[in-house]
Amino acid sequence: MEAVNCSCQQRFTPVDDLRPLEEIVEKYRGDRSALISIFHELHEAYGYLDEGIMEELAKRAGYQLSQLYGLATFYTQFRLEPVGEHLIKICHGTACHVRNAQGLIDEAQRTLGISPGQTSPDRKFTLETVNCVGTCxxxxxxxxxxxxxGRMTPSKMQKLLKQYMEKGGTGGDED
Ligand code: FES
Known part of the structure; x- marks a missing residue:
């Protein structure tokens, strides 16, 4: 099958292990309505859907790369790049929202220099906001x-993040 042309002409980071992708493509071969299921399984297998994965999927399953990008960026649950060494999830469910989750998000953005959904350039931190994590x-x-x-405040948040930044450590025991 011919490679799909991308207008940006970028060469993508190769996928290290193609076996999960090949198995998923085989499982859904011929089922043109299965793209969301394919995405979910690829996301589960790799933890993200980056350009390299989408390029391989386009080549092996006959999709247009632009179609894959469109879908992956439409559904916010798909991560489009690998996570950093430390994954920070700030709960933004109702109980946390009314107890100043936004203040925690603001503090994390200030301290780490990244916004929710981003990974720091040194790949050390990924920041995400999530819905209720079940410990309201x-x-x-x-x-x-x-x-x-739990019971975080912006100042505790800053202290916790600095522990990770300085030591690359376990972040103490703020539970
Ligand atoms: S809303 Fe944050 S833990 Fe439930």
Whole structure:
């Protein structure tokens, strides 16, 4: 199958391990209505859908690259780049929202220099906002690398992030 041309002429970062992608393409071969399912399974397998993955999918399953981009950027649940070394999720569900989750987001943006959905240029931090993480009694809640930090304040947030920035460490015990 011919490579799909992209108007930007960029060469994409190659996918390290193509086996999950090949298996998913085979599973849905011939099913033109399965693109969202393919995206979900690729996202599950790789943790993100970047240009390299989409280029391989376009080549192997016969999609237009522009079609894949359009879909991946429309659905906000798909991450379009690999996460950083530390994944910071700030809960923005109702209970956290009313307890100043926005203040935590503002502080994280200030301290890390990135916005929600972005990864720092050194690939150390990825910042995300998420819906209820299920621990509303501890609102507002921040989850760093799977570790829950409850009853956060902007100043605690800054301290926590600085621990990760300075030591690359575990972020202390703010739970
Ligand atoms: S709304 Fe944040 S933990 Fe439920």
């Amino acid at each position: 009694a501890l609102a507002p809640v921040v989850v760093v690398d799977g570790k829950y930090h």
